[in-house]
C-alpha cells in the first residue's frame with residue numbers, strides 16, 4: 004500500500020449555486036484525497052436560484068434542487084440549516100450557530116448576497132417581500148393564496164424595475180395579481196439599457212398587462228386595519244392601494260463574516276479578491292456574489308461559476324485566473340425578449356452605434372462597434388433577442404459581415420456566427436470557449452450539441468447558447484470533411500430515408516432480417532421504432548404482429564400514452580372533433596367506472612388518464628362496443644384533424660369544413676409516419692381551426708379549398724405555406740395523399756413536415772412539381788400506396804381485442820395477471836384523481852394506493 | 861466451483877424461486893413479475909438467456925422497466941426505460957446512458973431457465 008495521506012480539509016461557507024459548482028469542480032478533478040464540509044444556512048439542498056421563478060410555474064422545491072450526486076459524494080459533508088458565525092483565522096477554524104467547530108486547511112466563502120429593503124417606513128410590514136430564496140417565494144405564494152378571497156383581483160407593487168423586478172412582476176401576474184412595476188430612474192433595466200431601449204421595453208411590458216411607473220420614488224408603505232401592507236406612498240405625494248409589495252431594488256453582499264474576521268473589503272461591500280480568488284488571507288478564498296473583484300460585486304451566476312472554477316483549480320495547484328466580469332444578461336420573462344451584452348453603453352472611446360428600431364413591432368436593437376466599425380463591442384436587443392446567442396461570444400472580435408445583417412428580423416433563422424475566435428466564450432454559464440467546443444469535436448469525438456454538453460457542460464445551464472453550439476459543431480464537422488452524421492444509431496449506419504429504400508427494395512419484412520442484412524447488434528430504442536414505422540408503411544400489419552411487437556415504444560406497444568407514474572391515458576378518436584351525446588355519455592360512464600381523470604385535449608377530443616396496463620383491454624372493449632376506435636394519440640401517425648363548425652352552422656362558413664375534416668380523419672387514420680401528423684380545416688378565411696399551424700391546413704374559399712402544408716405548433720412554430728388553391732374535394736384529397744406519402748418515404752426519423760419542407764430541394768415549389776406536376780414520375784406509386792393504406796386500415800384496439808395472443812401482453816404481472824401495480828397511489832384534486840406526489844405518499848395523504856379510487860362530488 | 865454460494869440451491873437464505881414458464885416470456889420484450897412484495901422485470905434474450913432486474917426506474921420512480929425497448933450497446937444487452945429513455949445494461953443493471961442525469965443502477969438478480977421454468981435466485985422473506 005502507498006503511504007497514507009490525510010485528506011486536505013476544505014470548508015465552504017454557503018451552500019448556494021456557486022458553492023455547488025465549486026464542490027463539483029474540486030471533486031471531479033482532485034487526485035489527492037480531500038474532505039469538504041459545506042455549511043449552508045438555508046434549510047435545504049442547494050437549489051437553482053436563477054430558475055427561482057419556475058416555482059410559480061408549478062416547479063416543486065425538489066425539482067429545483069441542483070444535481071444531488073455532487074453532495075452525496077463520500078468526501079463531502081453537507082450541513083444544511085446551520086450558519087457559520089465566526090472565522091478564527093489564527094487556528095484556522097470556523098464555529099457555527101449550532102456550536103460546531105470545524106478546522107480547515109482552506110476556507111472558501113460563498114455566502115452570496117441578501118436582498119435589500121429600502122429604508123422607508125413600513126418596509127418590514129407583513130405583506131412586503133423580497134425575492135431571493137425559496138422561502139421568500141413560498142411566503143409570497145401563501146400571501147396571495149390567503150388574500151385571494153378579496154372578491155377582486157389582488158394588486159401588487161414591485162419596487163425596482165431591473166431584471167429581477169420584471170421577473171417578479173411576471174410571476175405575480177402568473178398568480179393572477181395585477182402587477183405594477185415602480186422604478187425610481189427614468190427607464191426600466193437602467194443598468195443594461197439606454198433610454199430608447201428602455202422605452203421599447205416599457206411598451207412590451209405594458210402590452211403584457213403590467214403597469215409601469217418610472218421616475219417614481221417610494222417613500223412609505225402604510226398598513227391596513229389588519230396590520231398588513233395596504234397602501235404605498237410616493238415622493239410626488241401620490242399614493243395607491245396595494246395588497247402586497249415585492250422589493251427588487253438590489254442586493255448586498257453577505258460579507259459580514261469576512262468583515263468581522265478582518266479581511267479586506269471593497270468600498271461598496273464584498274470581500275476583496277485577486278484574480279486567483281484569494282482574499283487578504285492566503286488560506287481564504289471568496290467566490291460568487293460575495294466576492295469583490297476590482298472593487299466590485301456582480302449579481303450574476305456566470306462570473307460566480309468562473310470564480311468557482313478558478314478557486315478549485317488553484318486549490319489543486321493550477322494557475323487559472325479570473326478574467327473579469329462578463330455582464331451579459333438576458334431577461335427570462337416569457338413573451339418579452341431583452342438582452343444586453345458587452346459594452347452596451349458604448350463607453351469605449353470612438354465607439355459607433357448601429358441601431359435598428361421598429362416601434363410598431365416593438366423591436367429595438369443596437370450594436371456597438373469599434374471606431375473602424377469592424378469589431379463588435381457590445382449591444383442591446385429588445386423585442387427580438389434571437390441573435391443574442393450568436394452575438395455575445397463575438398464581443399471583441401471581427402463581426403465578419405454587414406452589421407445590419409445581425410439586426411434585421413431573422414425570421415427564425417439564427418444569425419450567422421461568423422468565425423468565432425477560439426478564445427470567444429460561447430457558454431458563459433459554464434465558461435466554455437469556441438476553442439473548447441472545437442476541441443470537444445476534434446479530440447473527444449463529439450458529434451452533436453448533446454455530446455458537447457455532456458463533455459463540456461456548454462448549454463446545460465440556461466440554454467441560451469445551444470443554437471450557437473450547434474452551429475459550431477456543424478461547421479467543425481464540415482471542416483473535417485464530414486457531414487453531421489445521418490446514421491440512425493450505432494446499429495444502423497443509414498439515414499431513415501436510405502433505410503426505407505433499402506427495406507423496400509430488399510422486400511425484407513422482419514426486424515431480425517433487416518438488422519442482420521443492414522445493421523449490427525440487436526437494435527435500440529432509436530432504430531427499432533423507426534424500423535417498425537417503415538415496416539408498417541410497407542407491409543401494413545398490426546403493430547403487435549409477431550416480432551414487430553418488440554420494436555414498439557411502450558406507447559405503441561400498449562396503444563396508449565404512458566404517464567409519469569406508469570399508468571396510461573386513453574384517447575378515443577373523434578373525427579373532426581365531432582362527438583354525439585351518446586358517445587359523451589359512454590365516455591363519462593367509463594371514466595367514472597374506472598376512476599379516470601378526464602380532460603379535453605388541445606386536439607379537440609377527450610383524454611382519460613390513469614388507466615392501468617391490465618385495465619386497457621377492458622376499457623377498449625367498452626369503447627369499441629360503443630362504436631369508438633383508437634385515436635392513436637400514441638403513434639407517430641395521424642393524430643387529429645381539427646375543424647371549425649363551418650358552413651353547416653356558421654354565418655360566415657363558405658364550405659362544410661367539419662364534413663371535410665371528418666372525411667380526412669377517416670382517410671388518414673392509422674397512417675404511420677416519421678413523426679406525428681396533424682391537419683386542420685377552416686370554413687372560411689377567419690381560420691378558426693388554426694389550420695395553418697398544422698402539417699396540412701385546409702381553408703375554404705369561394706373558389707374551393709386552399710391547401711397549406713408544413714405548418715407546426717409546438718417548440719418551433721411555423722405557418723404552413725400555400726401549396727395549391729381553389730381545389731375541389733377530390734383534388735384536395737389526392738394532393739394531400741401525395742404530400743403525405745412523399746414525406747413518409749423521404750423524411751428523417753422524427754422529422755416533422757415543417758423542417759422536412761424547409762430542407763426539401765426547391766422548397767414548396769419543388770414539392771409542387773413533385774405532387775402536382777409529377778416531375779419525378781412517382782405520383783401513381785404514391786396514390787397506390789395511399790389507396791392500399793385506406794383499404795387495409797384496421798382499428799388497433801379492435802384487432803388486439805380479437806387476438807388472445809396479443810392480450811397476454813396486457814397482464815400486469817406474468818405471475819399475477821390482474822394484480823394492480825402496488826406502487827400506484829392517487830390523490831383527489833378538483834373532484835378527480837391525479838398521481839400522488841412523493842410528499843403526499845410520505846405524509847399518507849394518499850387517497851388510495853394500488854386500486855381504484857371512487858371520486859364522489 | 862468458484863461461485864459456491866450462487867450455485868447452492870438450498871441455503872437457508874437463498875434459493876431458486878420459480879416465477880413463470882418460459883413460454884410466458886417473449887424474446888426481447890420484458891414482463892413484470894411480483895415476487896413476495898417486490899416487482900421484478902424479466903427479459904428473455906435472443907441467445908435464450910433470462911435476465912432479471914428491478915422493475916422500478918430509478919430516474920422516474922415508476923415501475924415500468926419491463927415495458928422498455930430491449931436492444932444492445934456494443935456487447936451489452938440493454939433495456940431503455942420507456943419514461944425518460946435512460947439505457948441500462950441488463951447484465952449488471954448499470955446505467956450506460958443517464959441522459960444528462962446522475963449515475964443510476966437497477967438492482968439485478970440471478971435468473972435461469974430449468975425445464976421450461978423461469979427461476980430467480982431469491983432471498984426468502986421470513
Ligand code: SRM
Nearest residue numbers: 564572603604605606607608636642715716717718719755
Ligand atoms: C394530451 C395533449 C395535451 C392536452 O391535454 O391537451 C398532448 C399531450 C402530449 N403531447 Fe402534445 N398534446 C396535445 C396536443 C398538442 C398540440 C395541439 C394540437 O394538436 O392542436 C400541439 C401543438 C401542435 C403541433 O403538434 O404542431 C402539441 C405539441 C407537442 C409536441 C411538440 C411537437 C413539435 O413539433 O414541436 C410534443 C413533443 C413531440 O412530439 O416530440 C408533444 C408531445 C406530447 C406528449 C406525447 C408528451 C409525452 O411524451 O408524454 C403528451 C402525451 C399525450 C398523452 O399522454 O395522452 N406535443 N401537442 C394534447 C393531445 C391532443 C390529441 O387529442 O391528440
Ligand SMILES: Cc1cc2nc3c(=O)[nH]c(=O)nc-3n(C[C@H](O)[C@H](O)[C@H](O)COP(=O)(O)OP(=O)(O)OC[C@H]3O[C@@H](n4cnc5c(N)ncnc54)[C@H](O)[C@@H]3O)c2cc1C
Nearest residue numbers: 017019020021043044052086087114115291292302303304
Ligand atoms: C429570482 C432570481 C433570478 C435570477 N436570475 C438570474 C439570471 O437569469 N442570470 C444570472 O446570472 N443570475 C441570476 N440571478 C442571480 C443568481 O441567482 C446569483 O448570482 C447566484 O445565485 C449567486 O450564487 P452564490 O452562490 O454566490 O450566492 P447564493 O446563491 O446567494 O448562495 C449563498 C448561500 O450562502 C448562504 N449563507 C450566507 N451566509 C452564510 C453563513 N454565514 N453561513 C452559512 N450559510 C450562509 C445563503 O443563505 C445562501 O444560501 C437571479 C437571482 C434571483 C433571486
Ligand code: SF4
Nearest residue numbers: 647653656686687691
Ligand atoms: S373559420 Fe369561418 S366558418 Fe369556421 S367558424 Fe370561423 S368564421 Fe365560421
Ligand code: FES
Nearest residue numbers: 430432464465466
Ligand atoms: S450560456 Fe447559459 S447554458 Fe450556455
